Amino acid sequence: MGDGVRYIGVAERRARLGLRHRLAGVARAKAPAEVAESLVALHGTDPATVYLAVGARLADAATTVTATERALYEERTLVRMHGMRHTVFVFPTGLTAVVHASTGLAVAARERASLVKDMAKAGAPDAAWLKEVEESALAALARRGQATAAELAQDEPRLREQFVYAAGKSYEGVHTVATRLLRVLGVEGKVVRGRPLGSWTSSQFRWAPAPEHPELDVAQAQAELLRHWLAVCGPATEADLKWWTGWRVTEVRRALAAIGAQAVSVDEGTGYVVDGDAGPVAGPEEPWAALLPGLDPTAMGWQQRDWYLAPELRPSLFDRSGNVGPTVWWNGRVVGAWAQRADGEIVWRLLTDLEPAERSAAEAAVAVEAERVREWMGPARVTPRFRTPMERELSK
Incomplete structure (x- = not known):
């Protein structure tokens, strides 16, 4: 790149990650809402990921479950809803309007x-019939506060209506109006997932009315979302931004221009940071380790990952669809994998060659983190929704 454009190398990118993603000990958060605000979004496709991602970043991990449930279902400072790439995330409530638009x-x-x-x-x-059913279902949900699809169908029986999907095709199936309609209403920002039917690991959720939010201009909202994300994950390339948001490249470039993003040089080419963030960032003084869950927003934060995840580790740590499993981190890069066994033991393995002294330090730090995870999880048992070769091997 031209003169005056600063190069940000791998070491500094890892330092930024450790601090801004709340993984270094000195940067850990006091509450789940702080974690979500720092990361912009917590992956919510696997319900357990939200809690495991929060627990890895809290100063007091013992509060993980109670504090996260309180934020999600009582204080409503966090909301579970559809977002980027048509994926379910947990967002800070203040970002719901931005994400929706x-x-x-x-x-x-x-x-x-x-x-x-x-x-x-x-x-x-x-469609007119569907609209009538929708309005009736939303009114019933408002009266109940939270409800399952079956409970809503008690108030609006037409939700039980069935229809054949993809008739004559190999994937033919029977859908209920409730299943498809509630999904549509979720993407439209009219309903959100509420408290689960079971424990924090359950994937069966009630529905709740979405928090009220203003309707924003699309371009304005895209610029705002990008600004939030770059402040946490910059520097990032256009390819990273396009992948994370799911937008067209023209939308990415428009948003970059709107926020006055600053170009920098990274190993992949041109990267971007928010205006004023190109200066040097010193890493944490103390080395750090972390055990992050499958689908963690840090591990899944960029499309181009070589600066924190060696290509030779990917076959062991990802499933065939590109979903990352549980990973072990040391000073800003992935160095191994971990899993929980049926008896609750947290097992892990380093997959990266380290110098003897560094390996000894890493093993000691990872062992502390593994015990920390075991303690706060207690009797809970978690099997990742998307299982990877190394997680399967370790959990035996």
Whole structure:
């Protein structure tokens, strides 16, 4: 790149990651909302990931479950909803309007059109009928506060109506109106997932009315989301930004221009940081280790990952769809994997060659983190939704 453009190397990127992602000991958070605000979004496809990601970053990990449940279901400082790449995340409540406008609207339009089309093909009632059922279901949900699909169907029986999906195809199936409609309403930002039916590891959720939020201009919301994310994850390349947001490259470039993002040089080429963030960042004085869960937002934060994850580790740590499993971190890079066995033991393995002195320090620090995870998880047992070769091997 031209003169005046600063190069940010791997060591500094790892230092930024340790501090800004709340992984270094000195940077750990006091509350789950602080963790979410620091990361912008916590992956929520696997419910346990949210708690494990928070626990890895709290100064007092013993409070992980109670504090996270309180933030999600009582204080409502965190909200579980669809976001980037049509994926379920947990966001700070203050970002819901930004996420909805920047990533949800386009997906929502496609989802509703798809539902109406599928119902029409199956000879089910039309869009006007669907709208009537929707309004009735939302009114019932407002009265109840939180409810399962089955509970809502007690108030609005038409939610139980079924229709055949993809008739004659190998993936033909029978859908209920409730299943598809509630999903559409979630993407549209009208409902969110509420308290689970079981424990914090359960994937069966009640539904709740979405928190009220203003309708924002799409371009304005995209710029705001990008600003938040770059402040945490910069420097990042256009490829990283396009992958994380799910936007078109033209939208990424428009948002970068809108926030006055500053270009820097990274090993992959041109990267971007928020304006004023190109200066040197010193790393934490003390070395650090972390055990991060499958789908953790740090491990999944960038498309181009060689600066923190060696390519030769990927076959062991990712499933065939590109979902990362539980990872062991040492000073800003992935060095191994971990798993929980049926008896609750946290087992781990270093997969990277380290100098003897560094290896000894890393092993000691990882052992402390493993015991920390075991203690706060207590009797809970977690099997990642997306299992990877190394996690399967270790958990035996």
